[in-house]
Amino acid sequence: MRTCEGLFQIDGQNLANDNLLFRSTTGSISIKIHPQESRAQNIRMSNIPEQELLPTTASVSEDDRLSIGGCDVRDLVEEFGSPLYVYDEQTLRGMCRDFVSSFTSEYPRTRIEYSSKAFANPTVAKIIDEEGLYMDIVTGGELAVAIAANFPAERLNFHGNNKGREELVEAVNYGIDSITIDSFAEIDLLSEVAVEQGVRQKVMLRLSPSIDPHTHMLTSTGILDSKFGFSIETGDAETAVEQALAKDSLEVEGLHFHLGSPIFELEPYSEAIDYVLQFAANMRDKYGLVLKRFSPGGGFAIGYVADTLPPSMGEYAKEIATAIRSGCDRYGLDEPELTVEPGRAIVGRAGIAVYTVGGVKTIPGVRTYVSVDGGMGDNIRPALYGARYAVVPVDRPTAPRTRTVTVVGKFCESGDFLARDVDLPEPETGELLALPASGAYCLMMASNYNMQTRPAVVLVNNGKARLMRRRETYSDLLAGTLNLD
Numbered sequence: 013m014r015t016c017e018g019l020f021q022i023d024g025q026n027l028a029n030d031n032l033l034f035r036s037t038t039g040s041i042s043i044k045i046h047p048q049e050s051r052a053q054n055i056r057m058s059n060i061p062e063q064e065l066l067p068t069t070a071s072v073s074e075d076d077r078l079s080i081g082g083c084d085v086r087d088l089v090e091e092f093g094s095p096l097y098v099y100d101e102q103t104l105r106g107m108c109r110d111f112v113s114s115f116t117s118e119y120p121r122t123r124i125e126y127s128s129k130a131f132a133n134p135t136v137a138k139i140i141d142e143e144g145l146y147m148d149i150v151t152g153g154e155l156a157v158a159i160a161a162n163f164p165a166e167r168l169n170f171h172g173n174n175k176g177r178e179e180l181v182e183a184v185n186y187g188i189d190s191i192t193i194d195s196f197a198e199i200d201l202l203s204e205v206a207v208e209q210g211v212r213q214k215v216m217l218r219l220s221p222s223i224d225p226h227t228h229m230l231t232s233t234g235i236l237d238s239k240f241g242f243s244i245e246t247g248d249a250e251t252a253v254e255q256a257l258a259k260d261s262l263e264v265e266g267l268h269f270h271l272g273s274p275i276f277e278l279e280p281y282s283e284a285i286d287y288v289l290q291f292a293a294n295m296r297d298k299y300g301l302v303l304k305r306f307s308p309g310g311g312f313a314i315g316y317v318a319d320t321l322p323p324s325m326g327e328y329a330k331e332i333a334t335a336i337r338s339g340c341d342r343y344g345l346d347e348p349e350l351t352v353e354p355g356r357a358i359v360g361r362a363g364i365a366v367y368t369v370g371g372v373k374t375i376p377g378v379r380t381y382v383s384v385d386g387g388m389g390d391n392i393r394p395a396l397y398g399a400r401y402a403v404v405p406v407d408r409p410t411a412p413r414t415r416t417v418t419v420v421g422k423f424c425e426s427g428d429f430l431a432r433d434v435d436l437p438e439p440e441t442g443e444l445l446a447l448p449a450s451g452a453y454c455l456m457m458a459s460n461y462n463m464q465t466r467p468a469v470v471l472v473n474n475g476k477a478r479l480m481r482r483r484e485t486y487s488d489l490l491a492g493t494l495n496l497d
């Protein structure tokens with residue numbers, strides 16, 4: 013008997029190798045499918061409106077319960093507690109691979125640089141490394157995560173609009189590949205640090221192209237009125253190029269911009285690329301700038317709610333590659349190496365947040381509030397940006413959604429809501445609710461408001477779960493305080 017394994021699809025969805033066994037005995041092939049991933053269950057999965065938002069391994073069991081990565085979500089909560097963040101390894105790796113293949117098929121010399129601010133964690137950094145991606149950091153703390161994961165320095169880039177001397181020294185000592193300069197003060201500071209450390213540091217210059225990506229005002233970064241980047245419009249960008257090229261300790265590799273996030277439209281990318289390439293050509297003519305590397309940043313959107321889905325990765329890649337090629341052609345530039353910096357689009361869909369319902373309060377004719385055991389402490393995005401989330405009833409995902417409710421947290425703020433006006437089955441105390449697309453930024457912006465501990469985080473794959481971050485304890489909360497006795 014010969015046993016072989018291969019990639020297999022049902023309803024266009026890839027199934028994991030170890031969920032399948034292809035057996036060839038006497039010339040005939042029999043296929044055994046792991047019960048959790050059966051055809052019937054995939055069909056049921058397509059009955060739930062959040063399918064495109066959940067991790068790719070999400071399925072619904074025979075008894076109508078949600079499972080991720082082959083793990084029953086209620087079982088995970090029983091083992092690791094509530095609230096709980098669950099990351100699916102297959103979705104995470106799949107996103108890395110999709111980015112690499114979508115971009116390199118359109119523009120072969122592309123680096124995919126995971127923006128670790130979306131979720132900085134040593135286990136994730138190891139996976140990013142194994143997938144061969146680059147990674148960017150914006151603080152000494154994110155550098156510490158990279159170092160804890162033994163992330164190769166030659167695949168690291170340092171962003172941030174106000175890096176401190178110590179942070180720059182640590183990064184240069186770690187042998188960081190490149191640093192993206194964001195202010196005049198940093199041109200001087202970094203060149204001093206580089207001289208002291210005896211290195212010629214590769215740098216990029218972050219520019220602000222004055223282009224509106226049509227996302228939330230608080231997450232738009234490439235407009236004129238922004239703290240980020242040297243503005244082309246005001247002339248700062250030109251002065252920065254001139255000053256940086258004059259520093260022997262800095263090797264200017266190229267230009268960068270980041271418009272904001274999440275960007276659901278393609279056009280802002282091509283508009284900004286054309287503008288910055290024209291600027292690059294001017295700088296070549298005036299100061300001899302050689303554009304070896306070019307980066308239009310990150311900002312690639314993901315689906316948070318079923319009625320607003322983003323362009324595909326292939327569409328983003330095509331738009332960016334085409335704009336670079338035509339811009340280089342138009343302005344007589346050699347095609348530079350490309351770096352794209354996805355954060356949200358790498359980890360966002362891989363993660364779900366799971367909460368337990370406590371009180372349910374109905375105000376007749378007004379609203380039904382469903383209170384859960386987390387909220388703005390672990391996910392401030394709805395309160396901060398009005399971000400919208402879908403909600404999946406974990407114990408009965410395919411049940412009819414008969415009630416419109418607002419899911420709120422347990423923190424002492426009226427603005428502490430997670431999802432407004434979502435349709436659910438009649439809510440019940442003790443049931444579990446999952447918020448899909450919670451893998452990016454939620455935990456990174458988490459706080460201990462009300463002295464609430466932060467949730468545990470698990471990584472699931474092929475029916476196994478491992479803790480990536482343990483739940484905080486009250487001792488953790490008190491650890492930094494001083495006893496005044």
Ligand SMILES: Cc1ncc(COP(=O)(O)O)c(C=O)c1O
Nearest residue numbers: 127270273310311353354355356
């Ligand atoms: C410079 C830079 N690159 C990349 C990103 C990642 O953005 P996203 O997670 O939307 O891809 C950010 C996010 O703020 C950023 O500031």
